[in-house]
Amino acid sequence: MSEVTFAVLDVVPETYAVTPVLTARIGIATDGDEPVHAIALRCQVRIEPLRRGYTDDEAAGLLDLFGPRERWGTTQHNFLWQHSTTMVPGFTGTTQVDLPLECTYDFEVTAAKYFHALRDGMIPLQFLFSGTVFTKGKTNFSVQQVPWDREDHFDLPVSAWHDLMQLHYPNTGWLRLTRDTLEALARFKSGRGLLSFDDAITSLLTIHTAQEVR
Incomplete structure (x- = not known):
């Protein structure tokens, strides 16, 4: 089977969604002419806090997550944002597909707390791809797993997340209480x-x- 590669082309707010959703546009390519019938695509999206710097105001907002700056060398690690899935229709050569990224303004969720603390710049994301590729086999279907090393990195503008929250929760936020x-x-x-x-x-x-x- 041809090698399949993935690249994150863009991440944009889904303006007309009922709940806050970002849409990641994923480019997919094979290195041969063999048609791909479909891909059951899975993706783990992680946040890479070490890939950017932070102002003092941002550091104050991140105190609950990482502690004071002097401890960041041991407390700042990549952490999970979410898992997402989608079905990729059949294609030959290259194609693109939308991957939904559901968002929340619940500050009990680590990612939301991290996003809210950022004032400017970029949110460093890591996309780890997996899933099942369906191609033509000798009898009918051939099934193969997406290689474990398929990943990409993307810098999401902080303004995109804040604009999305402002769209769905204008001048408000969520606080979970017992x-x-x-x-x-x-x-x-x-x-x-x-x-x-x-x-x-x-x-x-x-x-x-x-x-x-x-």
């Missing part, structure tokens, strides 16, 4: 006659700040 905490916050909100949970949390922060000043 049910008991939500119920207590709801009682506080109702007892103070506040209109929203945002107002309740702002009020609590004001109270806390005033106590610290004392």
